[in-house]
Amino acid sequence: MIGSKPRRWFMVQKDSRKISVGEGEEFDLAPESVHLVITSPPYWELKDYGFDDQIGFGQSPQDYMKDLKRILIKKMARAMAPGGIMCVNIGDVYSSASGMFMKWPFGSWLEREFFNSDQWVPLPSILWKKITSTRSNAFLGSGMLPVNAYVTNDIEHILLFRKGNKREFDGEEKMRRKSSEFTKDQRDIWYSQLWDDIPGIGSRGAQQAAWPREIPYRLIRMFSIEGDVVVDPFCGSGIGPIVAAELGRCGIGFDRKDWDKDQALTGTYVPKRYLFKINGRVIAL
Ligand SMILES: C[S@@+](CC[C@H](N)C(=O)[O-])C[C@H]1O[C@@H](n2cnc3c(N)ncnc32)[C@H](O)[C@@H]1O
Numbered sequence: 001m002i003g004s005k006p007r008r009w010f011m012v013q014k015d016s017r018k019i020s021v022g023e024g025e026e027f028d029l030a031p032e033s034v035h036l037v038i039t040s041p042p043y044w045e046l047k048d049y050g051f052d053d054q055i056g057f058g059q060s061p062q063d064y065m066k067d068l069k070r071i072l073i074k075k076m077a078r079a080m081a082p083g084g085i086m087c088v089n090i091g092d093v094y095s096s097a098s099g100m101f102m103k104w105p106f107g108s109w110l111e112r113e114f115f116n117s118d119q120w121v122p123l124p125s126i127l128w129k130k131i132t133s134t135r136s137n138a139f140l141g142s143g144m145l146p147v148n149a150y151v152t153n154d155i156e157h158i159l160l161f162r163k164g165n166k167r168e169f170d171g172e173e174k175m176r177r178k179s180s181e182f183t184k185d186q187r188d189i190w191y192s193q194l195w196d197d198i199p200g201i202g203s204r205g206a207q208q209a210a211w212p213r214e215i216p217y218r219l220i221r222m223f224s225i226e227g228d229v230v231v232d233p234f235c236g237s238g239i240g241p242i243v244a245a246e247l248g249r250c251g252i253g254f255d256r257k258d259w260d261k262d263q264a265l266t267g268t269y270v271p272k273r274y275l276f277k278i279n280g281r282v283i284a285l
Helices: 061-079 105-118 172-178 184-190 214-223 239-246 261-266
Strands: 007-012 020-021 034-039 078-088 094-097 103-104 122-129 155-163 227-232 250-255
Touching: 007 184, 034 061, 034 214, 061 078, 061 105, 078 105, 078 172, 094 122, 105 122, 105 155, 155 214, 172 250, 184 214, 239 250
Parallel strands: 034 078, 034 227, 227 250
Antiparallel strands: 007 020, 007 250, 078 155, 094 103, 122 155
């Protein structure tokens, strides 16, 4: 369960390229102020982040899903503007924790929870075939004998949801939409259901399972326009909000990990180059 400890946030503003940091909850976001959520919540049971109230580690699958529902389905529904899009990168987990090897289908489980909610509309989703050298790609079985071997777990879901009906654009938003246009070549690659051209990266600094830049880059270009507010409620290294700012959006990230200005500046948690250098300019707090 989520405790009462406040979550750290930071915000990268598109115009000033200024970074603000503080503590707070997604509930502090003004209602209907967010246009896009991109996030990769903690994996179930994979990583001990070493703090109280962490999601994923030491939880039952049911409590894990309850916490994801609370943050993504409930809290973010309040903050999301009508027609806003949510992109959730989540992996299924293969585990013997129940006493028998099985797949915990968190992707379809979470999608069903969104489907059953009042406010969210499931959209066609993406499968990200991560090409990494980690054990998730390993063949699970012994030798070449049939029946009891398992297929590899090297695909993650990028689930897509919309809050209510399609977003309407009027006035100056129409112009911002026009200047956010992508190319036909980009469209042909980005809007395919299988992304198999983006290698995963193991870790960025102290951040495990950090996103390669191309993941937030595509999602932000596909599902927001310049000037929009983009939020990542589990921002880890902060790459999502940083890329949002690079693309002329306002990026806001939340994480419970205790990183702060000094840590960030010395690069012990968030490497300097991600938090404080945008478009070649070094940013100071
Ligand atoms: C898979 S990582 C996100 C990686 C991120 N997309 C990146 O590129 O760096 C999940 C993050 O969720 C955070 N987390 C775990 N439990 C949390 C909680 N209860 N509240 C907020 N963040 C939490 C972890 O600290 C971790 O940074």
